[in-house]
Amino acid sequence: MSVENAPVVDVDEAAIPVEKKMYYRFESNDKKEFRVSELAIQQSETLNRLVEAMGYTSEDVENKPAIAIENIDGKTLKLVFQWCEHHKGEAIPVDDGSVPKIVEIPEFDAKLMDIDNGLLFKLIWAADYLNIVQLLNVSCKKVANMAQGKTPAQLRRVYLLPSDEEDEAAKRAAQEAQDPRAREVEEEFEERKRQGGNSFF
């Protein structure tokens, strides 16, 4: 049928179904429940794939149990979803592997991350687990900023980095725990070297 011959029908605009906003329910490991919009979920590659695979309808969301996120607690998940809701619809940055990586922390994110370092640690862990690229970037940037204005010695204390001696001691302890004879062998080897032998065999 040509376009000219197509029947003309009056359309009742109210009858056109308006696409309802889809929300999903998630539950943290301490049984706190969150309702998160479909668009916000798209910031998380992990959750986005999960809900796509589940193929839930609006009814399913209400009738079925909330999707459990077993290794993230409620306090952390609240921050994650607040971030996702605020940044919903934004393009997800593609990591081109460039070094150095330029990241700026927007005002909202700075306020959201005005938290203690324990919670910041959990937030980074969660951003990595849920694969939320930009949240991971800004939270890592906050950690990188802790180095500003510090001397190397101060930096070691801030990041809890072991010294060479501590690394060496940890390595020895690990070796001994694995093989109690390792230390004896090492000592025997050192003794032979002192006696002038350059080969253990």
Add this chain to the structure above:
Amino acid sequence: MNNQRFPLTRLPSPCSQNVLRIMTPAELLKLSLISKKAKDAVVSRNLKIREIEVFIGNEIEVILNFGHFSSITDFKFHMTHERGAPKRVQKPSYITFCEDSRYLVSKKFAWRNEKFEMKDWINHLKTIFNKKEMSIAFSQNAYQFDFNSIREHFKNPTCLRVHHTGNFEFNKKVFEYFLPMRHLSLDTEVFENRRVPNHILIQNLDRFTIMATRNEGNEDEIMRRIQHQVVPREQNERRIFRRACNGWEPCRGEGMDLYRFDGIKGTICILNLDQEVYFFFFVWYDHCIG
């Protein structure tokens, strides 16, 4: 968790690597000084520096040029010298640096590192910023340093920049010891008669810059006794020079063609840019004609 502390190594490995990728070069340098393991982590981040330049003047500075990101990080190495004697390059008593960046406010830091001699610093910087080469620049008052101790600490630079140090004998020693060099840049004031000696001019160089003050002669005077043919700008700018390694470049401005004794043609283009005069020399070997 104490809010002054953050357990960086307890983060999942991609996250701690991400933190390192976001850190500025100055922060990475500080991190690399903590332990061997931390240094290895910084090296594996694979940040490539554009240039490391040791600048010798009143003091010794190391200028780190990262090009794209944090433009220049300038380290000053403070040493205690005996009065009256030539300054020897020695273990710095403390270091200050100022980081300039397009993204950050300029910051000043100072710290002590009692382990490193000057040469250890250079090797450390080369290692963590993945650069084998370094440049060396001599400037005003560099002659106050003992030349032998400079030789000992700054071996095998690939680029040399020389301004008048305040002592012509010292300037001469610099050329005697450091030449031949792939990249050479010099100020005519380095020589008593302001003439660059032939033995410096006649050598194979990848890049050669002569800095001269404007009143030392204009273009007409420079070319006065050299037989050449002027090529008008429109015609000259149609000529393309094919570089040995990096693509090609067009001739710029008016050209002056001249011929070597073996018949090879050369072109000199003189350009006035930002109150400075630049001379471009093109030698038209067959493989250079674009």
